[in-house]
Amino acid sequence: MTRSIFISLPVTDLKASIAFYEAIGFKNNPQFTGDEGTCMVWSDTISFMLLTHAKWGTMTRRPITPKDSSEVMLALSCDSREAVDAMAEAAGAHGGSVDINPVEDHGFMYGRDLGDPDGHAIGAMWMDASAMSAQG
Template structure:
């Protein structure tokens, strides 16, 4: 089985968050969506779980970071510089904030930053495939599968 990642994010307004993520290309998974949470697929192995504050608090007593804080920056690879610019522009037009950090153009890599309506930071980027070294991964064992 492929390894999956589910990024859990607390959101103040679930319908607004769903609309934002759909606008930037995520697809809602109705089987895992209700009035307290929404599962949004980026790929067949990468998902974002949008959780109402009450739902989030059922998992942890830790405080929810305010929209002005950065608890994590989520970098996602796109196919071109134009795709990066399009995602950021679309996100900003749908309740997000573009370029909360200065754009970076290093020639072989281009990156921008976008905050969603709850302040979660996404960093869409393009990287020249020739600049990506081979990735070493650990082979999963029974203990880690």
């Protein structure tokens, strides 16, 4: 079996969160979608499980962090600098926050940090792998 990651996130408005994640490039997996949660696919090995607060509460007794705090930054690789900017624009247009941290531009690597509607931190990033191997 291929190793993969399923990242579970508590969300306040499931429909709005689905729209947000679709707008930034995720695909909904209807096989794992219901009234209390949905599976949003980034790649063959990475999926986000968006869960209502009620469903989240059945999985853990730990509190949901406040919207203005961070426990983790989830970085998603993009195909180009333009794709990073497009993701940031889509995030801002669909209820998210754009550039929650300063934009990082190192020439061979470019990134912008976003917040989803619930404040979960998403890093959109692009890296020129050929430049990395040249730096050795």
